[in-house]
Amino acid sequence: MKRKIIFGTIAVLLLAVLLWFAKKNSKSPIQYETETPFKTNIVNKTVATGKVVPLEEVEIKPKVSGIIDKIYVEEGAEVEVGDLIATIRVVPNVSSLNSAQGTVKNARLSFENSKTLYERNKGLYEKGVISRQEFETAELNYNSSRQDLNTAQSNLQIIQKGSAAGMGKTANTYVKAEISGTILEIPVRKGNQVIEANTFNAGTTIATIADMTKMIFEGQVDEAEVGKIQNGTVLEVSLGAIEKKKYPAKLNFIAPKGTEENGAVQFKIKGDVTLDDEYFIRAGYSANADIVLEKKDSVLSIKEALLQFDKKTEQAYVEIKTGDQEFERKDIELGISDGINVEVLDGVTENDEIKIWNKTSKKDEKEENN
Template sequence: MKILKYIGIGVLIIGALFAAAYFIKSNSKSPITFDTETPFRTSIEEKSVATGKVIPQDEVAIKPQISGIIGEILVEEGDELQAGDLIAKIKVVPNEQTLNTARGRVSNARITLNNAKIEYERNKVLFEKGVISSQEFNNIALTYDQAKQELANAESDLQIIKLGSAGGSTSANTNVKATIAGTVLEIPVKIGDQVIESNNFNDGTTIANIADLSKMIFEGMVDEAEVGKLKIGSPLKISFGAIPDKEFDGKLKFVAPKWNEEEETTSGVVQFKIEADVFMEEGYFIRAGYSANASLVLDKKEDVLAIKEALLQFDRETEQPYVEVEVGEQKFERKDVETGISDGLNIEIISGLSENDKIKVWNKTEPVKKESTSENQ
């Protein structure tokens, strides 16, 4: 019985040794079989995407020529107007102090005129009798005419203060009209609001904003690392979040010579403002303020040797790019490469590889094996 017991123990030990050897041998092999890809020749465009919005090329703020209260608004936001179309009417509310001064000036002018008239009529009789000379009478007549003119001026000023215009017609100043043809973007006032005229001391109250929506520009920001590569007149593609699956052509027309201080303060990145003309197309209506992205071509190369950018690896110490090239079955060696421009998917290879090299797809992972139904059961 003891002999049988020892034989059983020996069999178990030998079986364990065989199992351990098999396990070690199985784990010495790589669980992943790496695929390879070869370099290819293609054209690469290095692009930059600028975020921003579209605004009208020409937007005009319509302001009144006289202070008062909005009495009537004749248009709505979105209306199409021609130059000269009536937008609103203003009621004039005169200042009491100014009105009182104007009335006093009229009274004084009327008193002066009455006195000048008396002098004129008395001296006219004397002149006809030859008592006074012609020169003396002419001076008196001149004073009389000046008094009449002063009264007319004072009455006109009083009427302007009371009604907003002289001559009995208030349309010159109290009627607010469009100065350009376009679309009404905004009416920031309502009936009853008090408005201030535009003059040398203030901008005045805006009655309406009008713009020609057929002429739009893209306004966005570009990082300092890319702004030096931009060229005025370069083409670009503009897309809008509100119009999916559609790109509009554009042309770069302005690159700011100074960084945007406000943008840098909030984001921590030095950025520069750019502007581009947007070429409109029939059948599309673009509203002012649409968010937009502009794709700009910074560099372009034709027929260059390239690989997929995902095949690149980077040295942890030097951060230099390299790839692993196959030298035998599932055997690879490192090759340093010099890269050029990239479009985010493909990258130019300047040196280090040939078209026949087989490059290791290093980031491949072994798919997880699913257990069969029978095994699960």
């Protein structure tokens, strides 16, 4: 009797162990969650990186070479056309100065000689000794030599001082503002040597002036997106220096030629930025421009995470629920996307339940963890 009890107990324990192993090894079917399509607004946009710069920016250069004698303005100052920015003290070139002085001496000798002849011929003409033609020739030579002397003296003054008597406000030693605006930069200081702009030299920049009320965005877009934009496209410009504020802008230039950067072809774009009085926008602020490539309102959409792609054909498809945890593949045609939601042109309806293929129910996850 005792032996039967022992065997019975062992049998019960074995049965219990077998049942436990059976339960442990039996996996319940994976329960996939589903989502249904929905209607929403989708905006497909790209971001162009760049900066904001003044529409008009002018470099002021001297008309003569020399030394900066005095600077009358500071960076950030507002100026009008014709305002004096700096004056230049001319340092004559020894060779040019010597040549000009020699020219003046020769012109003076010629003038004095022609003056003597003129006064002599005038007296002879009044006495009737010489003809009128001879007198007029002497008078013409006299006037011509006087003009040559004046010209030589003026040239000497320009070499010595940078200007000549009678030039007034047009003196070359005065550096003046050529546009109205803000002084952005003065790269020279008093005592610096400057060079005039000429055929062989761009000249020294005395100051840079810009109209800060007219700013533009300069940036670049990728070749894959440049064909989707055109002049007049609306931009939203955000500045790195100003948080949580965007400025409206309108595209007005797309470069006809791209440049290759890091293996990708980029095209330069420009857009007029509409400013307000809330912040002072400084030239050169880094900026990003949101460019709307395409926009659709209230279109049938699904989340991009629901999409699957055929490995061979790359055809997009989803799995539609047909029964309890039963799904059927359905190829779909896609429209525009904003990176989160994508438009569905054909293949599903609003009532379809689409399998979330990369997510199971929390109940199944707990069972798997146990």
